[in-house]
Amino acid sequence: MQAMAKWLLARPRNAVLGLTVTLLLPAPQLTSGAIMVLLVLSQGVRSAVIGASIAAAILALVALFLGDPLVSVVVLTMGTWVPVTLLAIMLTTTRSLTLVLQVSVIFVVVTMLVFYSVVADPAAFWQPLLADMIATAERTGLPLDPQMLTADVAAVSAALGFWMVYVSGFLLGHMAYRKLPGETQEFGLLRDLNFGRVMALTMALTSVLVMVIDVSWLQNIAFVMFVMFALQGLAIGHWLVANEVAPFAVLLAVYVMLFLPLLQEIVIVVLAVGGYTDAWFGFRRRFKKA
Secondary structure: OHHHHHHHHHOHHHHHHHHHHHHOOOOHHHHHHHHHHHHHHHHOHHHHHHHHHHHHHHHHHHHHHHOOOHHHHHHHHHHHHHHHHHHHHHHHHHOOHHHHHHHHHHHHHHHHHHHHHHOOOHHHHHHHHHHHHHHHHHHHOOOOOHHHOOHHHHHHHHHHHHHHHHHHHHHHHHHHHHOOOOOOOOOOOHHHOOOHHHHHHHHHHHHHHHHHHOOHHHHHHHHHHHHHOHHHHHHHHHHHHHOOOOOHHHHHHHHHHHOOHHHHHHHHHHHHHHHHHHHHHOHHHHHHHO
């Protein structure tokens, strides 16, 4: 990570090349977003935007040469760089990693509220996407659970998917920035993340309202908030390793299981429960006092 950060910052063309190449990879939002965050934190917004603009121009020329529509390039670049750039700018302004991550959760919840208030028929909205998924599964022969092909699952998956990708890229960029040689600014650490009792209480009240009102969109929002507490559970793992309470192998095993389909859901639920209870009781704070 440190070698990559040094290479990217050695020359401006390295950053442009890195942004361009990573946008052409299968998962551009994660890698290219991390590079963008690294550039914003280390070189400032102006230099990062200039580098991103040059990279976007190179991608546009490639698209013209290949006959691809420029709209796809614009959507790809804007969708990849704008969210993480805003997170990085917020970090340099607030100087608080925890606050930025809290705001990201609030933004997702507000976006879901706006979506359900504007879209009168979510099932019709998600139907084209679900139809494409069915057609792709039939064409490729991949197994597909019919129970997962619902508007509620699509909305939850979209909200959590985008949040996880952008937050992961943001955290990777922040980690790369901290690995730079020399003095770097202090913005906080992931292992100290705490979404707080206010957010935990909001999730609890939302869950209670679900039992009273029994509407699917409110249930979706409560579920999304619950899963987001898994990030705080992951922060606890980093804290345990940093304070030599648990070996690094345990944290590594958790990350590996997060990518295993059979164990992924179980691990996320365990992390979310741990993060949620920590938001109420502050286990790390109590441990320090003890």
